[in-house]
Amino acid sequence: MQAHREDFFDTHVHLDRLPDELDPATEIGCAQRKGIGRFLLPGIEPQNWPGLLEIATTLPGCLTAPGVHPLAAHLWNDDIASQLRTLVDRPQVVAIGEIGLDGHLEHPVAEIQEQALRGQLRLARQAGLPVLLHCRKANGRLLDILRQEQAADYGGIWHAFSGSQETALAAIKLNFAIAFGGPLTWPDARRGPEVLKALPAEWIVLESDAPDLAPHPHRGETNRPSYLSLVAERVANLRGWSLAETASITTANACRVLRLK
Template sequence: MLFDTHVHLNAEQFEEDRAEVIKRAQEEGVEYMVVVGFDEKTIRGALEIAEENKKIYAAVGWHPVDAIEMTDQHLHWLEELASHPKVVALGEMGLDYHWDKSPKDIQKDVFRKQIRLAKKVNLPIIIHNREASQDIVDILKEEEAGKVGGIMHCFSGSVEIAKACLEMNFHISFGGPVTFKNAKKPKEVAVEVPLDRLLIETDCPYLSPHPYRGKRNEPAYVSLVAQQIADLKGMSLEQLAKQTTENAKKLFNIL
C-alpha cells in the first residue's frame, strides 16, 4: 500500500489517459494520492479529480513562480476551499529563485500570507523550494509554520537544511531524483531522515525516476522511489510503504 503525496494528475499531460494512469497506479499498489493545485486552473482540476475518486485528495495553494498573479480574492478563495472535505493541505507554496517571473519580495509576501492562512484553517502546508533554502527556513521560523507542519516537497537540500525543517515539525518527501545514480545528496538525506517523518512522491508528470528518466512520470512509479529508499534504509519495500503511508494519512488527517 503506497501513498503518492504529490501528483499533478490535473496537468495537460494526462488529459488523454488520466483514468488509465490512475488504474495503473492502483495496480502497482498506490492506494492514496494527493493532487496538487497551484493556480486557478490547476486548483479546479485537482478538486474535480479528488471529488471523482474516493482515495484521491487535493491540496490547494499558489505557486511562487506565479506569486505576482495572486490577488486577495484568490487568498479568500483558498480559505473557502480549505473546508472542502477532500482538501487535506494548502500548497504548493514557497519560493522559487530559478525563474524570474515573480520578484522575490512578492514571492515572500505571498508565501507568508499562505502560511498565516494555513494556521488560521489548521491545515498542513506543502513547500516548493528551488534555490531558496535559507530564505524558506527563515520564513517558516518567523511565521511559526511548525504549528501546522507539512511537507518539504521533492526535497533536494542538504542534511543541515533537512534537520532544520525536521525541527520545525516538517516531513521530508522524496521523489524521482533520489533514484538517480549521481544523486548523492538526496540519498544522504534519505538515510538521515527518521522513518516517522519520511514521505514519498512522484511530482508526476515531472521528475521521472530511473529507469524512466526523461519520460512522462506517473503515480505508478512511486514504487521505484519507495524501493530506493527502502534499500538505503536497509528495510523491505513493504515496511517502507506501510510507514510512509501511515505518515501521510496522519499528516493529512485521513482516517
C-alpha cells in the same frame, strides 16, 4: 515481502497536468495495481483549483492541496485569498500547496513570492491545515519565513527535497516531513541518498511529482503515478526495509502530517 495493494501514498502528483495521452483515471488504476492507493494533488494557480476538486471528487483515493505556486505568485491578492479560504472546508482539501520560494525564477521577484507565501501560511494557520512546500535555491530564507510565521503549529511536507541534511533536520523541527521522489533513483544521485539514510524514519514520505522528475530508468520521459513504486524500491534498499515496511512507515508518516485517519 511485497507491499499489499493500496499501501503507498503519493504525496505529490499533478494528475491535472498529465499530457493528453495519459488519462488520469487509467493512470490511477495502473498505480493501484502497483500498490499505490492514495494521491495528493497540489495546486499551481487558481484556475487549476476547480479541476483538482473535480478529480478528487470522481477518482478513488484522491485528495487536494489547492494553492498558489511561486511561479504564479503575482496572481496572489485579496480576491484569490478569499477564493482559497472558501475551499479549505471542503472534505477533499487536506492541505494548502504547493507554496514556497523559487530562487531560479527572475519573475515573480522574491518580494512578490514572499508575499504570496506568507499570505498562504497565515491562511493555513487559521484553517489548521498543513502545507506543501516548494523550494529551490532559497532554503535558508524559506526556513526563516517558516519560523516567523509559526509554521511548526501546522507543519506539512517539504516537496522534492534537494537540500542538505542540516536543512532537512531544521525542517523536521518545524514539523515538516521530507518527500523523496524520482531524483533519489538517478544513478548520479549523491546527496539525496545520504540525506535519506540519515533522517529519522518517522519523517520520510514518498512522492512521484508526475508528470515531472521521472525515476530511473525513465529519466527524461513523462513521469507516471505508477512509477512511485520505483521510488519505494530505492527507499527500501537504502534504508534496509522491506517494501511492506516502506509502505507502512511512509504512509503512516504522510497520514500523520496531513492529519488523516
